[in-house]
Amino acid sequence: MSGSTIWSGRGNRPWTPALLGMIAASAVALVAVVWLGWKIYQASQARPPQPRFPYVPWLIFSIATAVxxxxxxxxxxxTYxxxxxxxxxxxxxxxxxxxxLALEAFIVAAALGVAPVIMEYHLNEVNTWFSRVNRGLGAWREWDTWRPIVFTLGGLLGMMLAFTGMVNEARENPVVRRLIYGYNTFLSAILLLGILIVVNGIAFAYGTRxxxxxxxxxxxxxxRMQKLLRQLPVPVDIYVLIDPDDSLYPELRDYLELCRTYNREKFRVHYPYLRSSRELLQLLFQRYRVSPDQSGVLVVYDPESGRNAYQFIRRDDLRSESRLGREAPVFKAEGSLASALISLMQGPQKPVIYFTSGAGEMTPSHSREQRNLRRLKDRLEQQGYQVKEVDLTKRDVLGGPAPEVLQALMETELxxxxxxxxxxxxYLDMLKLYMGPLAPLGLPQTLALVQTALQGPLHLFDPAALDWFLIQQHRRGKGRLLIFTGAGLETNGAPTSCAIETFLKDYGISAGRDLLFSLERGHILDVLVHINPQADQQLRAGLSPSQLETAxxxxLCxxxxSTPAGDYVVTTLLQTYVPVYLxxxxxxxxxxxxxxxxxLQRDPAGFKQRIKNPPHPVAVTVRERSSRVPRDPFHAGVAGEGTPRLVVFGSAVLALQAGLDDFQFNLVVSSLAWLRQRTELMDVGIPPRERKSFEPGPNFQRYSLLSYMVHGLMVFALVIVxxxxxxxVRRQ
Incomplete structure (x- = not known):
């Protein structure tokens, strides 16, 4: 009787708030489905097509919520x-x-937390959620990176709250009891596994290398590569366009991943072949003009700016291998990658430097130097420089400087x-005009200076006069010189003098008429030198510790x-390491x-006086004295922030050695970067290294159980957890 009464009362009961809420949630979800579907359709029909990916997770969430x-x-x-x-x-x-509530929390975690990460990984091959996480703390601060984590954890928390409210029903309902116990077990395993993954991931990514x-x-x-990676001013994308089955691939991958540990935010590595993305490969081939048949590494500099600055490093420049297999392969990827980064950092306009000629100097086209300077030129061009030659003594038909000389002085960096x-x-007049300050603006002084430079009668309407004045205006305070002063013996056996000694005195430099002899048997003409510990601070800061500590x-040095000079500060760069004979x-x-x-037999006392104990200067740097530094004896060696102007070496053989030896080449490149005030480009030459390693056969990975060890251990750990x-849970 009472049961029939209750049933008839519930059957005629009005709509409850719970039922109305479910109907309202379904209606809102259906409206959201229609609106999101319309937005996706509009994005697909737009020209150019707009991204549809941001709407897809919310569409999945809305459909699931409606159901x-x-x-x-x-x-x-x-029930009613x-x-x-x-x-x-x-x-x-x-x-x-x-x-x-539990199902909605699960939908939030699955549709808005996990699904976007998986979909982004398959749809966006370049900038995935995983790649942003691997870039470091800077990328972690972005909301887009944190959003999947927040939705996933929020969904799990919502499920836990929903199941917590069912604890009282668990005693009477076995289905609810199994559901709660199963969820607690699942959540505990996921949290423990997540902690292990996060701790090990952080230790692997940000711990010790x-x-x-x-x-x-x-x-x-x-x-040197570490310094270059830390000083990257903009992001760099590295695309490894090498077949994963290539023997170079694992070696290169390990090296690039190791490089990422020094700058995760700006040094980004992508493996298009591993992801099997035809669309990405076609985009790379079209945008950067890379042939599908080419194998190597594509370096894209500052991709967000749209500058389209890139370089392609061929496979042959990454590793050299013996044709007969008798010699170990040489890994050259480190030096090639460093050269590509430096060239891209130079900018789209390559800096131009000129070798002077006309006074018997050595030049890259000089035949008597056995191509060493030509090799130096090639190595400088690999560093992003444009190397040319100019004859400063060349004149036109009117007796003025030739047009190519004027052009060289206008465009050269140094x-x-x-x-x-x-x-x-x-010759010296051209150097002084290139290095000197701006001429007075008065017409008589300007004409007098032009007449002195031309060394001949001046015509008021001579176009060269205007060119000279424009050069003065353009080169004011920008003239920079890298000088190698040769040392040797004249026919009578006396040391030669420096041809431009008078020019160097104007900048506080004294070039001695002498020749240094080493007292070491077998190396009497080879002087052992090292970098001065009190050298220019900016120059020392740009050099690596090995460069600073190596002798x-x-x-022929x-x-x-240095000599007193009011407007310039001269600092010793190189000095002797052991006693020498002057x-x-x-x-x-x-x-x-x-x-x-x-x-020694004729004059022992004189011989002893000519022994110069270290340090004895053999190279100097010159920079302008800052206007904020007082001109008094107490500040004689303080350079302040003046502009670098000269680097002078006491040996011309150093320029020849720089074409062959990496250490001397790094010193020359660092001097050029210091003169240009680009300290991030100093000391970057990296020699290739020979790697002796065991390389398994092509079937090793296919049949070896080692390839399944990691997966097996993960499954085993999940079962144990x-x-x-x-x-x-059962103990409770």
């Missing part, structure tokens, strides 16, 4: 129709609402003077010292060793 809300509403409807008591209705209503116990440094990034043997007419030999007299014998023995979770 779950309708199902929950139907469940409530049948079939329930036999008020207590049953209340319990079923609570269970339906908590179940709806791999310990390199190999003799060849296979797992070490060169310190001039390299390599061992001038004489001073032809007008090296320079043949003269003294380069030759200022004529040789007493044909051989230097015999001369030293003869001089799940078992522990079940045990703990």
């Amino acid at each position: 779950v809300s309708l199902a929950t509403g139907l469940s409530l409807w049948f 129709k079939l329930a036999e008591s008020e207590q049953t209705i209340a319990s079923a209503e609570k269970a339906n609402l908590l179940g709806w 791999p310990f390199d116990w190999t003799a060849t440094g296979s797992y070490t990034v060169h310190e 001039l390299i003077v390599a061992d001038p043997l004489s001073v032809p007419p007008g 090296f030999r320079i043949p 003269r003294t380069i010292d 030759l200022q007299e004529q040789l007493l014998a044909d051989q230097p060793e015999l001369h030293l023995l003869e001089q 799940s078992g522990i979770g079940v045990y703990l």
Whole structure:
């Protein structure tokens, strides 16, 4: 009787708030589905097509919400129709609402947390969520990176709250009890596994780098490359366009991943072949003009700016291999990548430097130097420089400077003077005009200066006069010189003098008429030198510790010292490392060793006076004195922030060695970068390294159990963690 009464009352009961809420949620979700579908259609029909990816996760969420809300509403409807008591209705209503909340939380975690990450990984091959996470803390601060994590954790938290509200029903309903226990086990396993993954991931990505116990440094990034990576001003994308089955691929991948640890935000590595993305490969081939048949590494500099600055490094420039397989392969990717980065950092307009000629200097086209300077030119061009030559003594038909000379002085970043043997007419005047300050603006002074430079009668309407004045205006305070002063012996056995000695005195430099002899047997002409610990601070800051601490030999070297100069500060760059003999007299014998023995026997006291203990200067740097530095004896060696103007070496052989030896080449490149005030480009030459490693056969990975070890361990760990979770839950 009472059961029939209750049933008839519930059947005629008006709509409850819970049921109305489910209907409202379903209606809102259906409206959202229609609106999101329309937005996706508009994006697909737009020209050019707009991205549809941002709407897809929310569309999935809306569809799932509509289905779950309708199902929950139907469940409530049948509950009201079939329930036999008020207590049953209340319990079923609570269970339906908590179940709806749990399912909605699961949909949030799946559709808005996990699904976007998986979809982005497959749809966006370049800028995926994983790649942004791997870039470091800077990318982690972006909301787009944190959003999947927040939705996933929020969904799991919502499910936990929903199941917590069902604890009272768990004693009477076995289905709810199994659901709660299963969820707690699943959540415990996921949280424990997540903690293990996060801790190990952070330790792997941001902890200590791999310990390199190999003799060849296979797992070490060169310190010069480390400096270059840390100083990257803009992001760089590296695309590895090499077949994963290539023997070079794992070696290159390990090295690039190791490089990423020094700058995750700006050094980004992509593997298009590994992702099997035809669209991305076609985009790279079209945009950067790379042939599909080419194999190598594509370096894209500052991709967000749209500058389209890139370089392609061929596979042959990444590793050299012996044709017969008798020699170990040489890994050259480090030096090639550094050269590409430096060239791109130089900018789209390559800096132009000129070798001067006309005074008997050495130039890259000089035949008597066995192509060493030509090799230096090639290496400088690999660093992003444009190297040319100019004859400063060349004149036109009117006696003025030739047009190509004027053009060279207008466009050059600096001039390299390599061992001038004489001073032809007008040569020093050209250097002074290039290096000197702006001429007075008065017409008489300007015409007088032009007449002196031309060394001839001046015509008021001579176009060269205007060109000279424009050069003065353009080159004011920008003239820079890298000078190699050669040292040797004249026919009578006396040391040669420096041809441009008077020019150097104007900048506070004294080029001695001498020749330094080493006292080490077998290396009498090779002087052991090192970088001055008190050298220019900016120059020292740009050099690596190995460059600062290493002593090296320079043949045929003269003294380069400083003299008082009010407007310039001269600082010793190179100095002797061991005692040397200062030759200022004529040789007493044909051989230097015999001369030293003869001089020691004739005049022991004079011989002792000519022994110069270290440090003895053989190279200097010159920069303008800052206007903020007082001109008094107490600040004589303080340069302040003045502009660099000259670097002068006391040996011309150093320029020849720079074409062959990496250490000397790094010193020359660092000097050029210091003169240009580009300290980030200093000391970047990286020699290739020979790597002796075991390379398994092509079937090794296919049949080896090692390839499945990681996956097996992960499955085993998940089973163990799940078992522990079940045990703990049942114990409670």
